[in-house]
Amino acid sequence: MAFDIEMIKAVYERMPARVEAARKLVGRPLTLTEKILYSHLWEGTPTSTFKRGVSYVDFAPDRVAMQDATAQMALLQFMQAGRPKVAVPSTVHCDHLIEAKVESKTDLSVAVNKNKEVYDFLSSVSDKYGLGFWKPGAGIIHQVVLENYAFPGGMMIGTDSHTVNAGGLGMIAIGVGGADACDVMAGLAWELKFPKLIGVKLTGKLNGWTSAKDVILKVAGILTVKGGTGAVVEYFGEGVTSMSCTGKGTIANMGAEIGATTSTFGYDESMARYLASTGRADVAALADTVKEHLTADPEVYADPATYFDQVIEIDLDTLEPHLNGPFTPDLATPISKMKELAEKNGWPTKVEVGLIGSCTNSSYEDISRAASLARQVAAKGLKTKAEYTITPGSEQVRYTIERDGFIDTFESIGGKVFSNACGPCIGQWARPGAEKGEKNTIVHSFNRNFAKRADGNPNTYAFVGSPELVTALAIAGDLTFNPLTDYLTNEAGEQVKLDAPTGDELPTKGFAVEDAGYQAPAEDGSSVEVKVSPTSDRLQLLDPFKAWEGTDLKGLKLLIKAKGKCTTDHISMAGPWLKYRGHLDNISNNMLIGALNYFNEKTDNVKNQLIGEYGPVPATQRAYKAAGIGTIVVGDSNYGEGSSREHAAMEPRHLGVRVVLVKSFARIHETNLKKQGMLAITFANEADYDLIQEDDSIDIIGLTTFAPGVQLQVVLNHADGSSDTIAVNHSYNDQQIEWFKAGGALNIIRANVGK
Numbered sequence: 001m002a003f004d005i006e007m008i009k010a011v012y013e014r015m016p017a018r019v020e021a022a023r024k025l026v027g028r029p030l031t032l033t034e035k036i037l038y039s040h041l042w043e044g045t046p047t048s049t050f051k052r053g054v055s056y057v058d059f060a061p062d063r064v065a066m067q068d069a070t071a072q073m074a075l076l077q078f079m080q081a082g083r084p085k086v087a088v089p090s091t092v093h094c095d096h097l098i099e100a101k102v103e104s105k106t107d108l109s110v111a112v113n114k115n116k117e118v119y120d121f122l123s124s125v126s127d128k129y130g131l132g133f134w135k136p137g138a139g140i141i142h143q144v145v146l147e148n149y150a151f152p153g154g155m156m157i158g159t160d161s162h163t164v165n166a167g168g169l170g171m172i173a174i175g176v177g178g179a180d181a182c183d184v185m186a187g188l189a190w191e192l193k194f195p196k197l198i199g200v201k202l203t204g205k206l207n208g209w210t211s212a213k214d215v216i217l218k219v220a221g222i223l224t225v226k227g228g229t230g231a232v233v234e235y236f237g238e239g240v241t242s243m244s245c246t247g248k249g250t251i252a253n254m255g256a257e258i259g260a261t262t263s264t265f266g267y268d269e270s271m272a273r274y275l276a277s278t279g280r281a282d283v284a285a286l287a288d289t290v291k292e293h294l295t296a297d298p299e300v301y302a303d304p305a306t307y308f309d310q311v312i313e314i315d316l317d318t319l320e321p322h323l324n325g326p327f328t329p330d331l332a333t334p335i336s337k338m339k340e341l342a343e344k345n346g347w348p349t350k351v352e353v354g355l356i357g358s359c360t361n362s363s364y365e366d367i368s369r370a371a372s373l374a375r376q377v378a379a380k381g382l383k384t385k386a387e388y389t390i391t392p393g394s395e396q397v398r399y400t401i402e403r404d405g406f407i408d409t410f411e412s413i414g415g416k417v418f419s420n421a422c423g424p425c426i427g428q429w430a431r432p433g434a435e436k437g438e439k440n441t442i443v444h445s446f447n448r449n450f451a452k453r454a455d456g457n458p459n460t461y462a463f464v465g466s467p468e469l470v471t472a473l474a475i476a477g478d479l480t481f482n483p484l485t486d487y488l489t490n491e492a493g494e495q496v497k498l499d500a501p502t503g504d505e506l507p508t509k510g511f512a513v514e515d516a517g518y519q520a521p522a523e524d525g526s527s528v529e530v531k532v533s534p535t536s537d538r539l540q541l542l543d544p545f546k547a548w549e550g551t552d553l554k555g556l557k558l559l560i561k562a563k564g565k566c567t568t569d570h571i572s573m574a575g576p577w578l579k580y581r582g583h584l585d586n587i588s589n590n591m592l593i594g595a596l597n598y599f600n601e602k603t604d605n606v607k608n609q610l611i612g613e614y615g616p617v618p619a620t621q622r623a624y625k626a627a628g629i630g631t632i633v634v635g636d637s638n639y640g641e642g643s644s645r646e647h648a649a650m651e652p653r654h655l656g657v658r659v660v661l662v663k664s665f666a667r668i669h670e671t672n673l674k675k676q677g678m679l680a681i682t683f684a685n686e687a688d689y690d691l692i693q694e695d696d697s698i699d700i701i702g703l704t705t706f707a708p709g710v711q712l713q714v715v716l717n718h719a720d721g722s723s724d725t726i727a728v729n730h731s732y733n734d735q736q737i738e739w740f741k742a743g744g745a746l747n748i749i750r751a752n753v754g755k
Ligand code: SF4
Pocket: 095, 140, 141, 142, 160, 162, 358, 359, 360, 421, 422, 425, 426, 446, 447
């Protein structure tokens, strides 16, 4: 599907010299993660070393992948860059906007109608700028990437947190915001803090009921949802080589649930088999030529404590199937303990629905193992107690499992097949009765189980398990059922036991598909027209932001002094606003509506200094904009933590906020503000936060001599005629100062096109 073999060849050709240079510089054997990172430096062959958890490093990723919800703003911004084509191979995947309601075909056609303008835009912009476009129904981004694009030793970024899934095929694959994707597609470097390294050694071999999913459920229990933050998790050991490539994908996928930057695995035969089975034997043959660079140096795995910042060891021989939840993916419970814990915690034990599939667990192996259990329902005279749904990860998987009879098997136990899309995994599940908010339990093989995530009901207790365990629990209809030890009563009143699941790693007859849903871009896209209706409320072409006027900023009104935590969710809320991710003006109506006003302790209620009345933040800001008056937002510590969504920086910029002054920034948000041409500054003395008054008119002094490391002055003109002048810091480097002056990084890229 147009994977770029020449690009992969080039990566492998330069890898040996770069790895060797890095090994010399670092002065010791290298982990796999280090080899991939050092061979993807923006500067080329490494000339210096980096400190884990400290150094910010510029990288040159090989690929970009985007899902439909995040691709809209990324591509609208890319259009601003003025480039005729994307600089690296990039793809768009239509998966997030499809609701699961009736069954796959009906749901897909509803989604195609409902989201037509978004799909038309994504399709035409992909066509024009050289991106591969995966139509609605083609599958979920991470499954499609694994099947078509991931390759050992590669580096990719993607606008979705589960981009990390491609680590199962030996990549360093990292989830980013749309602005980062835009930069890389425009041919710029991508910055990342050099990660810390966690080594996970897997001994023994998966057996019986235990699957790859249980490895990551166990790891999540050990590390918790924050334990992987800032780190890459590298798996190794005999347990890894005996595991399927798609099993590795499942483990890498849920690395997002421990906050890890990404996870990866060394190249092995399971990857070669998977590549060959998915039509990429040539990639495997190329990987074989550099295979010593596609795994760590032997000394590393022999003595992991010396080379990793943290090492965890898990014995697969004794690992039990786990169920994690409810409400958090790190609450790990071995199945043998579930009865006791469910009773103790009052978790509802009747399983209402079992859901398998998603980007996390819809490999051929997963499906075939789940089907081996479904077949036992009839064979043992059982009746499935819970509802049961299947969400295939791609059309290729769906077509193949249908050919091999698994869909018939699932349907024979009452299973319902949803579209090849995110559906119930991301709240796109029109579950009948969910609005009643009743307490109930579901089990699924997805990755996240936060409250409301699947069906919008805060009282749905969602537990995450392997597809095999989910199927067994759906058959039993009981959360406390332990298939390893417990018996079920069949329709004839006999006691029967389920046999352990069995399945095939890969289809013996090979994968098949009639129409995978891929649309190649035009060879020459220059005449392709990008389709955006001027009356659309979901999409809006962007206009370049205005350049800095060349003077100090005087007479800015205080828009809000935010108190306490102010995350990107407070600045640009998600939920119902997701719909407007491609329409900057409409989504700006959520700007800062979650932030707490210091002066009245209310959210979305600030003083409009022009009329002396209180009103919603966006409306107040629009009034200042209409009057041609710039504003300033003041915030507390770690302002802008949370997701990397660029909307949190674009909305204030669009509505005319000029400055964000805080005690400290979350780094990604600070960078996003800089990229959009905003002035992001911090109090030199944090206590000066207390000097800001509600009716202040504020001047920023020193911009005409704006320089790295040089403080600026802020004059607070109070309503009583008094004033305070305070010093503020900034972290702009020379290039970022140019972004500020030009009114945003994209304005610079556009100005440089063709130079
Ligand atoms: Fe994200 Fe779920 Fe879709 Fe996977 S299936 S990409 S986790 S929403």
